[in-house]
Amino acid sequence: MDSNKQYNILRPMRYWWLYFLISLTVIIPGIYSLLQFGLKPGIDFTGGSIIVWDLIASEDDLKSYAQESNIIIRDIDSQGTIWTITTDPVSKIDYQTFKSKFPETQELTFDTVGPALGAELLQKTLSAIILASTLILLYIAYRFRSIKFGVSAILAMLHDSLVLLGIFSILGYYFGVEVDTLFVTALLTILSFSVHDTIVVYDRIRELKKKHGYLDFEEIVNRAVVETMGRSINNSLTIIFMLLAMYLLGGETTKWFIFALLVGTISGTYSSTFTAAPLLILWDYLAKKKNKQ
Amino acid sequence: MKLRRNIFFIVLLTAISLIIDAPKNYPINFAIFGQDISFKISSPGISLGNFERSLNIKQGLDLQGGTEVTLEADMSNLAEEDRLDALDSAKEIITRRVDLYGVAEPSVKTVISQDSYRILVALPGVEDPAEALELIGQTASLDFRELPEATDSATYADFKITELTGKDLQKATVGFSTQNGSPEINLQFTPEGGKKFADITARNINKPLAIFLDEFPLTTPIVQQQISDGQAVISGEYTVDEAKNLVITLNAGALPVPIEIIRQQNIAPTLGAQSVASSIQAGAVGLLLVALFMILNYGWLGFIAVIGLIIYGLLTLAIYKLIPITITLPGLAGFILSIGMAVDSNILVFERMKEEIRKGNDWHRSMELGFGRAWDSIKDANIATLITTFVLFNPFDWNFLNSSGLVRGFALTLFLGIVIALFTGMFVTRNLLRALTSSHRSDTTGIKERTNLNGLK
Numbered sequence: 001m002d003s004n005k006q007y008n009i010l011r012p013m014r015y016w017w018l019y020f021l022i023s024l025t026v027i028i029p030g031i032y033s034l035l036q037f038g039l040k041p042g043i044d045f046t047g048g049s050i051i052v053w054d055l056i057a058s059e060d061d062l063k064s065y066a067q068e069s070n071i072i073i074r075d076i077d078s079q080g081t082i083w084t085i086t087t088d089p090v091s092k093i094d095y096q097t098f099k100s101k102f103p104e105t106q107e108l109t110f111d112t113v114g115p116a117l118g119a120e121l122l123q124k125t126l127s128a129i130i131l132a133s134t135l136i137l138l139y140i141a142y143r144f145r146s147i148k149f150g151v152s153a154i155l156a157m158l159h160d161s162l163v164l165l166g167i168f169s170i171l172g173y174y175f176g177v178e179v180d181t182l183f184v185t186a187l188l189t190i191l192s193f194s195v196h197d198t199i200v201v202y203d204r205i206r207e208l209k210k211k212h213g214y215l216d217f218e219e220i221v222n223r224a225v226v227e228t229m230g231r232s233i234n235n236s237l238t239i240i241f242m243l244l245a246m247y248l249l250g251g252e253t254t255k256w257f258i259f260a261l262l263v264g265t266i267s268g269t270y271s272s273t274f275t276a277a278p279l280l281i282l283w284d285y286l287a288k289k290k291n292k293q
Numbered sequence: 294m295k296l297r298r299n300i301f302f303i304v305l306l307t308a309i310s311l312i313i314d315a316p317k318n319y320p321i322n323f324a325i326f327g328q329d330i331s332f333k334i335s336s337p338g339i340s341l342g343n344f345e346r347s348l349n350i351k352q353g354l355d356l357q358g359g360t361e362v363t364l365e366a367d368m369s370n371l372a373e374e375d376r377l378d379a380l381d382s383a384k385e386i387i388t389r390r391v392d393l394y395g396v397a398e399p400s401v402k403t404v405i406s407q408d409s410y411r412i413l414v415a416l417p418g419v420e421d422p423a424e425a426l427e428l429i430g431q432t433a434s435l436d437f438r439e440l441p442e443a444t445d446s447a448t449y450a451d452f453k454i455t456e457l458t459g460k461d462l463q464k465a466t467v468g469f470s471t472q473n474g475s476p477e478i479n480l481q482f483t484p485e486g487g488k489k490f491a492d493i494t495a496r497n498i499n500k501p502l503a504i505f506l507d508e509f510p511l512t513t514p515i516v517q518q519q520i521s522d523g524q525a526v527i528s529g530e531y532t533v534d535e536a537k538n539l540v541i542t543l544n545a546g547a548l549p550v551p552i553e554i555i556r557q558q559n560i561a562p563t564l565g566a567q568s569v570a571s572s573i574q575a576g577a578v579g580l581l582l583v584a585l586f587m588i589l590n591y592g593w594l595g596f597i598a599v600i601g602l603i604i605y606g607l608l609t610l611a612i613y614k615l616i617p618i619t620i621t622l623p624g625l626a627g628f629i630l631s632i633g634m635a636v637d638s639n640i641l642v643f644e645r646m647k648e649e650i651r652k653g654n655d656w657h658r659s660m661e662l663g664f665g666r667a668w669d670s671i672k673d674a675n676i677a678t679l680i681t682t683f684v685l686f687n688p689f690d691w692n693f694l695n696s697s698g699l700v701r702g703f704a705l706t707l708f709l710g711i712v713i714a715l716f717t718g719m720f721v722t723r724n725l726l727r728a729l730t731s732s733h734r735s736d737t738t739g740i741k742e743r744t745n746l747n748g749l750k
Binding site for chain 2: 135200
């Protein structure tokens with residue numbers, strides 16, 4: 001059958017090193033930025049206040065009146081008449097004093113987080129990631145009767161989180177993009193999406209192994225990857241369509257949340273084919289080498 | 294026969310969803326054959342025993358506007374065993390104050406996490422929250438008041454404050470009368486409070502003694518005799534629940550806890566409305582793109598998938614209204630994202646079908662094989678996502694995980710999205726396809742040709 005010929009030509013796994021290289025060109029700058037600058041934590045993590053006002057005023061006025069009201073400004077930003085002021089945690093009374101200086105102001109949001117809450121969120125996020133990863137690892141190891149699949153899927157998942165964290169670290173440094181509770185939600189969603197996609201590829205490997213047990217493992221992975229590629233790309237495209245529409249048309253509040261999901265979807269699609277699958281081959285190769293010795 | 298039953302079920306389900314989804318009092322006016330037609334669409338309310346739904350979409354604070362406050366109760370001055378009671382009391386007090394303030398559908402919840410005792414207050418639709426907060430943040434004040442002159446026409450305003458206050462009350466508990474077993478309220482005073490109470494009861498025998506909380510009367514028992522041991526019993530025609538409630542409010546005075554605001558969020562209603570409008574617009578555009586993509590890519594198969602997707606949307610909305618789910622901005626994002634993911638099972642099946650056709654199977658067989666073989670990976674992949682929604686939603690309120698409303702809203706909508714998408718992707722589209730092919734069985738060659746056009750080898 002001519003489809004066999006097609007597999008002979010398409011052996012994407014021969015270039016596994018290239019895929020790792022591509023991943024590294026994104027991940028290494030990201031890790032560098034993470035180590036050097038870290039992430040820019042939002043008030044959800046650090047504690048603080050965000051004041052959003054619709055008001056015609058000058059920045060100097062806002063700054064001097066804030067100082068008068070004992071408010072320590074961290075950041076001030078305006079888009080037209082919409083002012084976003086980030087400050088150290090503001091007490092109710094100080095806020096009222098500050099607001100009374102601008103009688104014509106229209107309050108859009110006022111959000112205050114105590115510093116204790118921030119540390120708690122960080123710890124809870126870590127717990128959630130560890131718990132979700134462990135459960136997924138156990139599930140995959142159980143379904144595929146092999147720790148190899150479980151660990152490789154988790155590594156691909158880690159790949160995607162590193163890509164996302166790295167990109168947001170760079171965005172934070174250059175564009176002041178902050179990470180908040182929503183970012184954490186996006187991160188966890190991406191973890192599940194990444195695994196979702198990886199499982200589809202792994203499932204095909206399992207099926208082909210059952211049917212063509214005589215074939216070389218690399219050959220099986222090659223076939224599985226080629227066969228699932230169309231689905232992988234098509235599915236990601238539908239998600240990307242939805243996310244792009246939301247990114248371009250949706251509100252300001254969820255803009256970076258959607259962006260995080262977008263980055264994660266692209267990375268997750270890439271990693272399921274080009275990280276999770278070659279990792280299996282590498283694992284297989286190393287295991288065989290060890291057995292020979 | 295089975296197929297016919299399934300199709301009937303799908304049509305029925307869609308029709309019910311449509312009725313539930315219908316907006317409230319939506320006027321329709323148009324003219325046909327020169328006749329003006331004008332009526333109002335209205336989704337009905339549901340009332341079945343205890344199950345009552347008004348079938349309105351509940352909007353979260355971030356969409357509706359309003360204030361959300363997280364308060365932390367300072368328990369450092371209280372004994373470990375009293376802390377839970379004190380938190381319940383503080384919550385009760387805040388609920389009463391919020392009710393007084395007259396907010397529609399407020400919510401007051403307690404959250405205990407490690408050593409912190411918190412109360413979450415949501416006040417939807419409050420435009421100027423400063424005043425409401427002023428009221429909520431106060432520590433409860435309880436006092437006992439006596440009537441200087443006993444008259445028949447005495448009102449609560451005639452009661453005068455005594456020296457006995459909530460500080461003198463050690464604790465209130467529910468007890469049961471040794472005589473007839475009916476619920477009563479036991480008051481335990483501090484040693485100093487016991488002395489004050491003895492004085493007050495001595496001069497008020499056969500007169501009422503009112504207990505006021507935050508300037509509002511709670512109960513007005515009549516003093517029977519002087520009580521000098523610091524232990525009082527209020528008996529009356531209480532039900533167990535009434536007695537419990539009274540004890541909780543009394544304890545708010547007895548175990549006053551200073552309350553501090555640790556998080557506050559005010560959102561202007563206009564901002565929320567704007568977010569809703571732009572999200573709906575984004576969802577519509579995204580949906581259109583996905584539909585177009587599916588039809589261009591998979592031909593009439595894609596068209597069936599789009600019908601499945603529309604049924605998916607209708608079902609989801611109906612379930613949102615039935616549960617009911619409070620829609621927040623991340624929740625809305627979760628829903629829109631799930632539309633993108635909903636077609637995933639369709640794509641997996643269709644790709645599989647293409648493969649089976651390529652192997653030389655006839656169209657009908659390819660379809661059945663496609664659904665059958667794709668199921669394994671669809672199942673495994675979705676279980677992995679469900680695991681994550683479980684961790685995000687944190688249904689058992691584990692201390693070490695997040696329990697913020699925003700994250701939960703997102704997890705819940707994503708969870709429902711996956712489950713409903715599995716239903717529409719596997720059951721609905723499969724039966725629709727079966728129904729269509731059973732009447733066009735002879736048309737298989739035409740279908741093959743069409744799939745060939747879609748770039749298959």
